[in-house]
Amino acid sequence: MTALVVFTHPKPDQFARELLDVTVDGLGTAGHEVHVVDLYRENFEAAMTCDEWRAYPTSRPTVVEARYADLVREADVIAFVFPMWWSGPPSMLKGFFDRVLAPGVAFDLAETGRVSPGLRHVRSIAVVTAAEPPGHFPQRSTRYLARAFGKSLRRATGWRTRTLVCWAGPGQAVMNDEKRAQFLHRTRERLAALR
Amino acid sequence: MTRRVLIVFAHPDEASYSAALRDLVLRVAEGRGAEVRLHDLYASGFSPVVSANEWTLRGAAPESKPHLAPYFDDVAWCDTLVFVYPTWWSGQPAVLKGWVDRVLANGVAWTLEESSGHAMPALRNVTRIVAITTHGRSRTVNLMCGRAGRATIMRSVRRLCSWRCRARWVALYSLDRSTRFERDRFMQRVERLLRRIL
Numbered sequence: 261m262t263a264l265v266v267f268t269h270p271k272p273d274q275f276a277r278e279l280l281d282v283t284v285d286g287l288g289t290a291g292h293e294v295h296v297v298d299l300y301r302e303n304f305e306a307a308m309t310c311d312e313w314r315a316y317p318t319s320r321p322t323v324v325e326a327r328y329a330d331l332v333r334e335a336d337v338i339a340f341v342f343p344m345w346w347s348g349p350p351s352m353l354k355g356f357f358d359r360v361l362a363p364g365v366a367f368d369l370a371e372t373g374r375v376s377p378g379l380r381h382v383r384s385i386a387v388v389t390a391a392e393p394p395g396h397f398p399q400r401s402t403r404y405l406a407r408a409f410g411k412s413l414r415r416a417t418g419w420r421t422r423t424l425v426c427w428a429g430p431g432q433a434v435m436n437d438e439k440r441a442q443f444l445h446r447t448r449e450r451l452a453a454l455r
Numbered sequence: 456m457t458r459r460v461l462i463v464f465a466h467p468d469e470a471s472y473s474a475a476l477r478d479l480v481l482r483v484a485e486g487r488g489a490e491v492r493l494h495d496l497y498a499s500g501f502s503p504v505v506s507a508n509e510w511t512l513r514g515a516a517p518e519s520k521p522h523l524a525p526y527f528d529d530v531a532w533c534d535t536l537v538f539v540y541p542t543w544w545s546g547q548p549a550v551l552k553g554w555v556d557r558v559l560a561n562g563v564a565w566t567l568e569e570s571s572g573h574a575m576p577a578l579r580n581v582t583r584i585v586a587i588t589t590h591g592r593s594r595t596v597n598l599m600c601g602r603a604g605r606a607t608i609m610r611s612v613r614r615l616c617s618w619r620c621r622a623r624w625v626a627l628y629s630l631d632r633s634t635r636f637e638r639d640r641f642m643q644r645v646e647r648l649l650r651r652i653l
Contacts, residue, residue: 270510306503306549310467347606348546351503351553357544375592397565397574398614400606411601412545415592419599 263292264335268299268342268353275390275440280341282444283388286451287337295331299352306355316362317369328360337384337454340409344391347399349409357412366416377418384454385410385417386424388447426450458489458583458653461533465496465540465551472630472638476587477539479642483649484537492529496550503553517562526558535583535653536616538608542590542626545597546604555607564615574615581616583652584608585623587645594628623648 265283269276280296287294332338342353349357363369367378387410391402399405403425410423426447462480466473477495484491494501512519517527540551547555561567565574586608590597605624613622625648627633627641 270505271507300504300507306553307497308467308548310469310497313467313471346552346555346559346611348552348555348603350505351549351556352505354544354546354552355503355549357546358549361544392574396572397611398576399611405603405606408545408601408603408606411599412603415596415600 261292261336262334263287263290263294263337263339264331265294265296265339265341266299266353266356267296268340268350268356270300270350270352276341276343278440278444279388279390279447282448283339283341283386283451286448287339287386287454289448289452290454292337292454295335297328297331299356304352304356305359306352308355308358312359318363325360325362328356329362329365332360332365332379333381335382337386338382338413339386339388339451341388344389344399344402344405346397347405361413361416366413375415377416379413379417379421382413382417382421384422384424385413386426386451386454388426424450424454458484458487458535459533460484460489460491460535460537460653461494461529462491462537462539463494463496463551463554464538465548465554467497471541472589473539473541476589476642476645479645480537480539480587480649483646484653487650487653489535489653492533494526494529494554496554501550501554503550503557505553505556509557514561514567517560520560523558523560526554527560527563530558530563530578531580534580535585536581536612538584538586538588540588541630542588542597542604545600545602547607552607555612559612559615576615576617578616579618582620583622584613584616584620585625585648585652587625589627589630591631592629597628623652 267280284294284296342349365378368376387406389402389406406425407423410425414421464477481491540547564578566577568575609622609624613620625645
């Protein structure tokens with residue numbers, strides 16, 4: 261079994277690194293072969309180009325994205341580790357959705373315009389994210405947003421996939437070291453139970 | 456009072472329906488005598504990604520990011536924000552999300568209140584937000600998939616604006632299967648709405 265971890269952070273601080281480590285570790289404990297994609301380190305190109313857009317209905321991923329597409333095709337579990345900005349994922353991660361999860365990878369487009377899911381092999385989606393405390397920045401609760409983020413993939417996975425949401429409780433900024441360690445521990449446990 | 460309209464547009468293809476919607480907004484706004492500025496993110500080659508350097512400067516004053524100064528100026532200038540974009544994977548295209556992440560920065564869209572650590576709105580000049588978007592799939596499918604992108608504009612961006620800011624969400628669903636008639640009807644709907652508020 262394989263797991264794909266998509267990590268997004270412009271400049272990982274200690275907490276972000278720990279979140280990634282815990283995710284990789286937890287999924288490894290569950291018996292998955294873990295592949296990590298660090299979008300910032302790999303200089304992923306987030307913006308979909310005009311040519312890609314025009315070729316979209318018929319497209320197969322271009323050579324650059326083929327590697328990511330293969331990882332997505334093999335994955336039984338996909339985990340996303342990212343900070344929540346303005347009620348959504350960072351633009352880098354959104355670009356990963358736009359460009360890698362294209363027809364032929366995430367879904368198939370028939371001539372009639374009918375869409376059939378292409379990620380049926382994915383059994384779980386894990387969303388590991390953190391945000392500022394509620395009230396500090398104008399956004400909905402991180403938990404709500406993380407669930408909505410996971411939900412957006414449901415159609416492509418055939419509606420059956422469960423989304424496991426690990427969110428940093430009241431927000432990382434006010435968390436003390438003890439709470440942070442507790443959260444990391446809980447995240448590891450929950451991911452280790454993903455079989 | 457002439458309205459000052461900032462249009463933020465993101466679509467890679469000039470021949471797209473979204474581009475036609477942008478032209479409609481431009482035409483109506485100019486017809487009503489509004490002052491218009493356009494951020495055509497693809498045409499201007501806007502980089503969507505928050506760099507490591509920008510991330511370290513997230514708490515710094517806007518002067519520390521001179522490369523974004525024209526964007527900051529326009530955001531502080533306008534009183535109506537119009538977003539025109541296609542919804543992909545329940546949210547804004549990466550380029551537009553990047554605009555939100557980068558341009559709505561500290562000192563421009565919000566200021567940090569030292570005592571409580573809360574972000575206080577700084578876009579008090581904005582009293583109107585209009586989001587015009589298209590969805591490939593039906594309304595039902597969009598509801599079942601959660602409308603993640605809606606919160607970004609209707610909640611996060613809106614709360615940064617004036618307290619009496621009114622936001623409108625105008626969406627065309629099932630674009631992939633739509634007929635010419637439905638697309639034209641949506642255009643008319645957008646036009647009527649804009650004529651009313653501009």
